[in-house]
Amino acid sequence: MQISINDADVFVSTGGRTPDKDAPVLLFLHGSGQTHLSWLLQARFFANRGWSVMAPDFPGHGLSSGVPLTTIEAMADWCHTLIKAAGHKKVTVIGHSQGGLVAMELARRHPEIVAGIGLIALALAIPVNPQLIGMAEDNEPAAFDAMVTWGHGHDGAFHDHPMPGNSHIFMGKRIMAGNPEGTLAVDLKACAAYADGEKAAASITQPAMVILAGDDSMTPCKQGQALAAAIPHAKLVKIEHAGHMLPVERGDDVNKALRRLFEQTGA
Amino acid sequence: MSKSFGFNTLGLHAGYTPDDRHGSRAVPIHQTTSYMFNDTEHAAALYNLEVGGHLYTRISNPTIGVLENRMAALEEGVAAVAVATGMSAVFLSILALTSQGDHIVASSQMYGGNINLLEHTMSRFGVTTSFVDPTDHDAIAAAIKPNTKMVFGEVIGNPGLDVMDVAAVAKVAHAAGVPVVIDATLNTPYLMKPLKHGANIVIHSLTKWIGGHGIAMGGVIVDGGNFDWGQNDRFPTLTQPHFAFQGVNLWEEFGPAAFAMRVRSEGMYNIGPTLSPTNAFHILQGIETLGMRMDRHMANTAELVAFLKDHDGVAWVNHPSLPDHSCHDVAMRQMPKGAGSIVTMGIKGGRMASQAFIESVELASHLANVGDARTLVIHPGSTTHSHISADAMKAAGLTDDLIRISVGLEDINDIKADFNRAIKIAQKKTSAKGS
Secondary structure, three states: OEEEEOOEEEEEEOOOOOOOOOOOEEEEEOOOOOOHHHHOOOHHHHHOOOOEEEEEOOOOOOOOOOOOOOOHHHHHHHHHHHHHHOOOOOEEEEEEOHHHHHHHHHHHHOHHHEEEEEEEOOOOOOOOOHHHHHHHHHOHHHHHHHHHHHOOOHHHHOOOOOOOOEOHHHHHHHHHHOOOOOHHHHHHHHHHHOOOHHHHHHHOOOOEEEEEEOOOOOOOHHHHHHHHHHOOOOEEEEEOOOOOOHHHHOHHHHHHHHHHHHHHHOO | OOOOOOHHHHHHHOOOOOOOOOOOOOOOOOOOOEOOOOOHHHHHHHHOOOOOOOOEOOOOOHHHHHHHHHHHHHHOOOEEEEEOOHHHHHHHHHHHHOOOOOEEEEEOOOOHHHHHHHHHHHHHHOOEEEEEOOOOHHHHHHHOOOOEEEEEEEOEOOOOOOEOOHHHHHHHHHHOOOOEEEEOOOOHHHHOOHHHHOOOEEEEEOOOOOOOOOOOOOEEEEEOOOOOOOOOOOOHHHHOOOOOHHHOOHHHHHHHHHHHHHHHHHHHHHHOOOOOHHHHHHHHHHHOOHHHHHHHHHHHHHHHHHHHHOOOOEEEEEOOOOOOOOOHHHHHHHOOOOOOOEEEEEEOOHHHHHHHHHHHOOOOEEOOOOOOOOOEEEOHHHOOOOOOOHHHHHHOOOOOOOEEEEOOOOOHHHHHHHHHHHHHHHHHHHHHHHO
16 A cells, blocks of 8 residues: 655555455554564454554655654654554554554554554663664664674574575565665664653553563563553563564464454454 | 574574474474364465465475575575476476566576476467577677566586676666576585575575485575565566465565565465475485585585596596686686586597497496486486587587586595596597597
C-alpha cells in the first residue's frame, strides 16, 4: 500500500492483504536501519487472521521515499499522521528497538490513538555507542556487519533461520544496505538523543507488553526489565535462545505473546 | 566468543543447531515426505508463507534446509534453495525470471548441458538466448535487449577454462538493469564467491566438488539479495501479484529474498525437482571438509600442470594458472587460492593419441563427472559436449584432441606416474598405427 505523506510516497506493508477498514489495526514499527521486512514473520501472520496490518517503511527507508526523520519525537508525530491518513482512529502499536521508542512516544504524545502497545527488544533508552555511530557515518558496511552480527543469538549467528534456506546474517545486511546511504547514522543518532523514555513509559495507561530476548546483547534483558517495571501494568515476556532481532529469530514465540496482548486490547 | 565465523567453521556448523529432544550432533536425515501440523491454523500458516517450517518434502525438508542454510552462509547469500541436480538449479533459475517472449544473454563457453537447455529446450517455450564470448564485455552489452532477463555464465568455462571477469560483466549487466546469474560449480565458494564480485544469483552442481565424493546428485540456487527487482518493470514474476499465495507480491513482502521465494513457491511447488534428504545428508558430509579438500585439489593441480607442461609427449596444456592463459590475470585476481582443478590437454598425435591416453590410465577414472575426490579423465568432444553443434564446440574452446582432467586428491606422485605411463602408451599406439 502506498500513502502520500508530506509529499513523500510511503510504503506500508499490509501483510499481503487488502486492509479491512472494520478490522482492528496493528501498526508495526521497525528499528534503526531496518525496514518493514523486520516483520517478515508477523505481518502476513496477523493479516491473515483478521487484523488490519500496517508495517510502514519510515521515510528514507526501504520502499518509502523522503529523507529519514532525525528525532524519535518527529517519528512519533509522523506515525500519527500516517494513522490519520490511513483513516484509522485507534491502533495497537508494536515497536522493535528504535520502533519501540517511537511507539512509546506516540502513546505519550497521542494517547487517544493508541489502544495498546507492544515493545520488543527495548529498554528505557538506547544509548548507542558513539563508536558505532562513527562507524555508520564513515564506514556503513562495517556498521551493518557489527549490528547484524551482534544483533542475533546463537541460531541466527549460525544461519539457522525459521524460513527454510534463509540466512539471518546476510538478509539483515542486505536489508540495511538497501536503504539510502547515511540512513543508519541518522537513526542511531535519533535513538541516542532520545531521553524521555522514563516519562513516556510512565505515561502509558493502555495495555502494554514488553517482550525481551534472553541473549540480547544490544538491549540486555536487565534493561528491558527496568522498562517493563516503569510501565504501569505492563506484562513482561522473556524469550530464550534469541538475540536482539527477536521478531525474525523467534517469530512463532513473538506472535504467541502478541496475541495475548491483542486479546487484552480488544484489537 | 566472536559471532562471526570463518569458512571452515561455517562449513561444519552453519544452518544447524542440535535439537533439544535428541541432541544429535550430526545433522539427522529426515527421511520423511510430510510433517505433522499442530492444528489447522498452523497448517494454513505454512501453506500461506506466514511462518517458518515444513509442510511437504517437495517444498522443503529439515535436512535439506540445513544444506540450504549452509550454502547461503558459504556464498554470503540471503537465501538458498537446494534441488535434485545442478541442471534443475539452472532450469528453476530461468523459470523464476522468464516467460514466453523473453530473452537471455549467455556465455558461449559453458557446459554442454547448459547450452542445450538454452538453445533447444527453452527456445521451444519462447525463451531465446544470444550466446556471446564471456570475455567480450562490449558484446554482452550489445546483446542485451529490453526483454533480456539475465546474463548467464560460468566463472570457469567448462571445458574451455576461460574465466569470466564477474565484476566487469556485472557492471555491464547492471547498467542495463539486468541481473547476473553465475554457475560457480568449478570454483566453489572456497575459491571465489561471485556475489562479492557483483553477481546476483549463484548456482552450483553440488554433485561436484561441494559433495566431493561422487555418491550424491544435487544442485543449489543461492540468492544474493543484491539486485533491485523493483527498479524497472522487467521482472513481473517478482514484482507483480503471485498466481498463488493470495497474490503475494514477493518483492514487497520478502524483499532481498524475493527471487529465492519465487524459486521455492513456483519451481518446487509446480515442477518439484526435489533433492532427496539422504543425498542432502551426503552432500553435507562433503561440505564439512570442502576447505581442506580444495586446498589439496589446488596443490595437486599446480604440481600436475607443471608436470604436464614439461612432458615431451604432451602437445599442449591449458589451465588459468599458466601465465600464457588468456584469462590468467582475471583468474589470479578473482581466485588467488587457485583457479580450479580442471585441466585440459592434448597428447602429441592428435585425437587418436588423446583417446588412447584415456583408455590407458589405470589410477584415473574415465567417466562423466568432475570434482570427485578421485582423478577423472574424459574426451568431451565425443561425450559431454557431443550433442552440441560444431560451431558451439568451437565457441566453447573444444578441440578435437582435448582431454579434460579433474584432478583428484590422490598422492600426486601416483597421479603423475599414472599419466606418464598412459602418455607413453598412447604415443606408442599412435606411432604404431601411423607407421
